[in-house]
Amino acid sequence: MTEILPKNQKAVRGSTTGKPIMALLDLLGRRWTLRIIWELRESTQTSRSLRELCDDASPTVLQTRLAELRQAGLVELQSGSGYRLTEIGQELLATFLPLHHFAERWRKSQER
Template identity: 65%
Template sequence: MTKQPASGKVRGSRTERPIMGLLDLLGRRWSLRILWELRDAPLTSRALRTACDEASPTVLQARLTELRAAGFVELGDGGGYGLTPLGRELCEMVMPLHRFAEKWRR
């Protein structure tokens, strides 16, 4: 399992451009979906897996580990996963893209 380096390096690249590191992390399977499903409220592992169309538990846990290491997701006291303030800020940044996608789909 590959953790997102704090430097923002992209897997298989020598670049340290933060935008490329972020896009690499968000481009991994299920990463954006996890953030999207957590945008309104924390979810337990099981509820998150259900919300993610029964994603593989192994892959889901790998992504949660990466998103936690990146500072976007945290494990709450009650055992559920939720967004950190940085994760909420990222979701707010994605919302204009979501609105555009909805318009484009029509």
Template identity: 60%
Template sequence: MARTPRPGTATRGSRTGRPIMVLLDLLGRRWMLRVIWELRGDALTFRALREACSDVSPSVLNTRLKELRDSDLVTLNESEGYELTPLGRELLERCLPLVDWAERWAKRG
């Protein structure tokens, strides 16, 4: 199993572990962005999150949630489920302009 990327340690695309490269490595992992996107609203239980992610396999979802928790982007609220941390919400907010850009890009002639 791959380890959670950390700034300052080598990662895909960067031997020095520059923070932007580490972040892109983390976000580029299979299902990662989808998990973050589905947590943009209220907290979700593992089962609800799995269903929201088109029934991603439980092992992949567990791995992604572990990586997100290790990166302080997601937390587990025992009574409500998984939710974005303040840092995770900030990341999502910074990505939202890309959603608008992608919509414009998709409509280009």
């Protein structure tokens, strides 16, 4: 069976095989990546607005993550309006929603 590898066809941190799940977990585990995806959930954002939403993340790190997410096909840059999730990025975001709902229930249980 042929293994489907990420576009760069290289192994990633934590994996010598470059299996898609390992490549995705590597990408999502990078600082600010999940936050960027989360902040793009409802609307297109400019670099400046994303930086503010991400608690003034370093512009260099933010641009690096955005470039990685664009290369991965999860985010796209709209001419004149900013960054938004692609269709596959929206699909990835949908997988976070059960975790988000759990986090809200967990927070409420901690308030008791």
